[in-house]
Structure formats: C-alpha cells, structure tokens
Amino acid sequence: MTDWETVRAIAGTLPGAEESTTYGQPAFKVGGRLFAWISPDRHAEGALAVRVDPEEKEFAIAANPDVFFQTAHYEGHPILLVRLEHVGRAQLEERIEESWLLRAPKRLADAYLAERA
Numbered sequence: 717m718t719d720w721e722t723v724r725a726i727a728g729t730l731p732g733a734e735e736s737t738t739y740g741q742p743a744f745k746v747g748g749r750l751f752a753w754i755s756p757d758r759h760a761e762g763a764l765a766v767r768v769d770p771e772e773k774e775f776a777i778a779a780n781p782d783v784f785f786q787t788a789h790y791e792g793h794p795i796l797l798v799r800l801e802h803v804g805r806a807q808l809e810e811r812i813e814e815s816w817l818l819r820a821p822k823r824l825a826d827a828y829l830a831e832r833a
Contacts, residue, residue, distance in 0.1 A: 718800045718808050720754065723764060726809050727752050730816045732824050751819040752812050759787040760797050764808075766815035768796040783807070794818075 720742055727733050727744040733751075736743045743753030755765040763785070768776065773796055776784045783802045790797065798811060817825050 718803055718805055722805060722808065723752055723812065726812045731828055732820060733816065746816055746820045749819040751815040755797060757787050757789040759789065763797040764800055765795050765797055766811050767818045768794055768814065770794040
C-alpha cells in the first residue's frame with residue numbers, strides 16, 4: 717500500500733520537481749507543469765492523478781482496473797488516476813517517472829535520461 721508520503725518520496729527525487737498544491741490538494745510540478753497530484757475530482761476519491769501517453773491510458777486501465785481508472789472529469793485527457801491503496805511502489809515509481817518525463821522541459825528530461833543510461 718502506498719500513500720502521499722510515498723508519492724513525495726518518489727517525486728521529490730526527480731530533477732526540478734517542486735511540491736505545490738492544485739485546487740487545495742497536494743501536487744508536484746516540474747517547470748510549472750503538474751505531473752503528480754491528488755485529484756480534486758470528488759468522484760476520484762483521493763486518487764493520484766498522473767500524466768500518461770494518450771495511447772497507453774486505455775491499455776493501463778484495462779490491464780489493471782483495480783489500480784488505474786478514470787472519471788468523467790478526466791475523459792479525453794491524457795491523465796490516469798491511480799488508487800494509491802492498490803498500487804505497488806515499483807508500479808507507482810514507473811508511473812510518476814513517466815509523468816515527469818512527459819511534463820519536464822526537454823533539456824531536463826534529456827539530461828535525466830542520459831544520466832540514467
């Protein structure tokens with residue numbers, strides 16, 4: 717089981733990540749752009765929202781409906797909702813990193829990837 721503290725521990729290690737808020741909920745941004753946040757949508761029931769490749773969203777939901785989902789609020793947007801109480805740490809790390817890569821400035825993302833290679 718994971719929670720916001722787990723999200724904080726993961727997201728806080730990514731270059732340029734800044735803890736913030738959005739609509740009164742905790743969030744992480746990079747370059748002023750959200751990449752991980754607790755959804756303010758009341759139908760999301762406190763789920764983590766992350767950016768995702770639009771073509772991967774439906775696959776992720778179909779493969780793990782207990783972990784990943786969407787609400788009408790996010791339909792048509794490249795945002796995946798994550799049930800923190802059901803996601804494992806490794807899967808959460810992967811989703812947060814992917815979201816960060818999608819939102820980070822290109823130079824920062826490229827430098828991060830080069831460093832990890």
